[in-house]
Amino acid sequence: DGAKSVDLFVTSPDHAVSIEPFTVERIEVIRGPRVLTQSSSTAGGIVNIIRNDIPPLPSGGISGLAGISFESVNNSYLGATAVEVPFYQFAVRGEYSYREAGDLRTPGSTLKNSSIETSNRAIGFSYLFNRGFVGISLREFGSDYGVPGGFVGAHPFGVDISMFRRQISLKSQIPLSAGRSEWLSLQFNRDYYRHQEFEFGGTLGAEFSVYNYNGKVEATLSDKFGFDRIITGAEGTYKDFLIGGFVFTAPTKSYSGSAYSFFQSSFGDWNLEAGVRLQSDHLRPTRRNQSARDRFIKEKDYTTLSGALSILYSVNEHTGIGLSLGRSTRTPSIEELYSEGPHLAAYSYETGNPELGYERGWTAEIFGFYKNEEVFLLLTGFRNDFGYFISPRNTGRINFATLLPVYEAQGEAAIFHGFEAKAEISLWYGFSIES
16 A cells, blocks of 8 residues: 555565465556656566555445465465445445465475464554545554474574564545645555564574654646656655564664655657656664674665656557666665674575665666557566676675574676566457466
């Protein structure tokens, strides 16, 4: 619903995403210059999970869903329900789901310590007025799951992870004109995330807590200054990142502020989109963790400017070609700057690099498509040329306390290039084939 998901999945693939997909209403993928309304990185895109926890529009009556799912490979089951109830100018939405699964069975053997138990609940309330609304929602997501072990360098008996996320959201949309094409959006989110990793026998190996506050104001305008649509806004974020257990990363407070604009216009057969985002980030590590080393207690400040331009030309009513160019930037994460400690699930001893600059590069994409009632064809070629790309690199050193290879976040030149192709053909009686 337009708010960033606050969890540790971005730091490592053995950390779960704090989202239950079963009750999602729809998924929106944003690419091109409009990405800059959400992020300073133009490479790739933004995935927006839409649930409408705060109902934005009056509905015709009570609506909802109920579902149940079973899987034999791990004896899992899921039950979920969601309901939205309108009452005059008010609307209430509630949701609950529960998922449980045992260890995964493979052709070789059972993958021990791969079970999971997850619960997800939310309630939202909104007041609807004159084509606008104001509302509040509360969502809680909890999951206890295992990461398998037993292979060389990993946890001998695996590790058990307990995670919990609570999000409180306030949102309002105020119309700026008589129609529905212009409005002012206000949004505030407060997230609390806790993540604990328990070794065999119940010993707490690692603990992370995140308090994240995000506020955003955004105006959507139409037919202004020669553009069909303009989206402009400002965003601010405060994050308090706390660490415990046998992880020696310095606890860090970070502050981020940004301003952005997106422009869209059409001229005959041409469609033009452009975006720009200015962002400032400040990171302040502290010595609340007495084991943190001196070299990691270094305050960092970054100011980045990103931009993107996209042009689409309609050859005819069925065919179009386009080009998208962008200047992409990204500030290093807290983990990339200040982390220090063993990560057994990844068979590495991971250290940050407080000397990192910000990630930056140029992105380019050229595409063409053909579509009619029976056929849709799309071909895209892309090249992302980073003069400075941040990734964990093997230093060649060994941490002798853990006998693990030391991986350090480093910035180096990197190029990503390739192509994507899609074909969808309608056959008969509603059937189609897609590749």
